[in-house]
Amino acid sequence: MKIEEVEKEIKYISEILNKEGLSWGANLIHTPHNPLLEETLMDMYLKYGVRRISASAFTGLTPSLVRFASSGLYRDSKGFIRRKNYIFAKISHPEVAKHFVSPPPEQILKSLVLSGKITREEAEMSGRITLCEDLDIEGDSGGHTDNRPLNALFPAIVSFCNKISDKYHCKIRYGAAGGIGTPQSVASAFALGASHIVVGSVYQSAVEAGTSSQVKELLSRSGISDVMMTISADRFETGSRVQVLKKGTMMGLRGNLLYKVYKHHDCIEDIPEKILKDIEKNIFRMTLQEVWEKTKDYFATEGQIISDNIKAKNKMALIFKWYLGNSAHWAVSGRADRLIDYQIWCSSAMGAFNEWVKGSFLEDPEKRLLKQIALNLMEGGAILTRGHQLRTYGVPLRNDVFLYRPEVLDID
Numbered sequence: 194m195k196i197e198e199v200e201k202e203i204k205y206i207s208e209i210l211n212k213e214g215l216s217w218g219a220n221l222i223h224t225p226h227n228p229l230l231e232e233t234l235m236d237m238y239l240k241y242g243v244r245r246i247s248a249s250a251f252t253g254l255t256p257s258l259v260r261f262a263s264s265g266l267y268r269d270s271k272g273f274i275r276r277k278n279y280i281f282a283k284i285s286h287p288e289v290a291k292h293f294v295s296p297p298p299e300q301i302l303k304s305l306v307l308s309g310k311i312t313r314e315e316a317e318m319s320g321r322i323t324l325c326e327d328l329d330i331e332g333d334s335g336g337h338t339d340n341r342p343l344n345a346l347f348p349a350i351v352s353f354c355n356k357i358s359d360k361y362h363c364k365i366r367y368g369a370a371g372g373i374g375t376p377q378s379v380a381s382a383f384a385l386g387a388s389h390i391v392v393g394s395v396y397q398s399a400v401e402a403g404t405s406s407q408v409k410e411l412l413s414r415s416g417i418s419d420v421m422m423t424i425s426a427d428r429f430e431t432g433s434r435v436q437v438l439k440k441g442t443m444m445g446l447r448g449n450l451l452y453k454v455y456k457h458h459d460c461i462e463d464i465p466e467k468i469l470k471d472i473e474k475n476i477f478r479m480t481l482q483e484v485w486e487k488t489k490d491y492f493a494t495e496g497q498i499i500s501d502n503i504k505a506k507n508k509m510a511l512i513f514k515w516y517l518g519n520s521a522h523w524a525v526s527g528r529a530d531r532l533i534d535y536q537i538w539c540s541s542a543m544g545a546f547n548e549w550v551k552g553s554f555l556e557d558p559e560k561r562l563l564k565q566i567a568l569n570l571m572e573g574g575a576i577l578t579r580g581h582q583l584r585t586y587g588v589p590l591r592n593d594v595f596l597y598r599p600e601v602l603d604i605d
């Protein structure tokens with residue numbers, strides 16, 4: 194989404210939910226190649242009073258994160274430090290998690306004070322508490338993922354982080370994310386000790402999801418093995434990968450092919466003619482020179498001038514990233530002639546969900562209301578948990594007690 198579109202949505206959401214006093218938040222994905230974008234989003238979030246952000250794909254702390262966490266810190270009548278802003282950090286590695294359950298680095302706090310982004314008082318308080326109180330431990334998920342199983346990752350990170358956060362007398366809440374798409378996975382997450390859960394892939398197929406009907410149809414037909422890893426657009430040069438839907442699209446295979454070509458050749462001119470022609474005909478549907486012109490035009494609209502004299506390897510990367518970036522836009526917009534190139538972030542949770550809802554009203558994509566998905570996952574998880582509790586006390590239960598089926602639900 195463009196910055197203007199994000200701002201429009203933030204204003205719309207805040208005007209509705211703030212009146213009702215309801216909690217809400219926004220996503221912030223790390224963009225190491227474009228720190229200005231991250232800073233611009235943070236300016237917007239603080240401007241419109243976004244109090245909660247989900248920080249994803251971060252490998253360490255950035256000034257924008259520290260600024261958000263530090264802004265608005267105050268002491269209550271008893272002298273305790275209180276927050277106004279909350280960061281829910283998505284993490285999948287203990288060494289990354291430690292940054293979020295420790296106070297921010299002093300040098301970042303000093304630079305934020307000098308630039309007028311936070312006050313000296315806020316910096317002093319921020320240096321005494323952990324950066325955040327909420328960690329979302331992310332197992333195998335759609336998009337950026339380390340593909341680690343949640344049941345192994347969750348206890349390891351909780352144990353590691355508690356040893357650090359205890360030094361600062363701060364209680365951390367741990368959420369579970371990645372691979373959650375059935376009542377069994379919900380019950381399992383809470384059994385691990387999660388304070389909350391985060392559902393991603395499954396919600397993309399919801400009626401309210403901001404993507405095309407074609408994407409929702411593809412997701413609704415996927416199985417647990419219909420996913421794969423492919424090269425990411427935002428960290429193409431480093432080889433970072435994302436998990437995407439494989440069934441019904443060739444984007445994953447084509448993305449990996451482009452990265453393979455990039456790794457084995459130093460410039461466009463070195464690519465064997467047969468491979469070059471195949472790429473131009475089947476992937477880009479135009480010559481790479483035409484793609485290069487479109488790439489320069491795009492950056493020009495963003496206020497960046499790209500010279501024809503840049504390093505050949507960098508030029509090749511930008512050309513290949515044109516396809517990777519657009520493949521996501523084609524999916525969201527539902528561009529019919531590019532269906533085979535849709536990039537759809539997805540995990541096996543989607544296939545598990547589809548298997549669970551077969552024969553129920555939620556099998557139909559047009560009836561997958563966000564509310565019904567959420568309520569049925571939580572209701573099913575609660576029933577399974579209660580059933581397990583009764584079974585541990587020796588109460589004889591039929592097997593079908595643990596086979597909760599979706600039904601139309603509401604909150605009284």
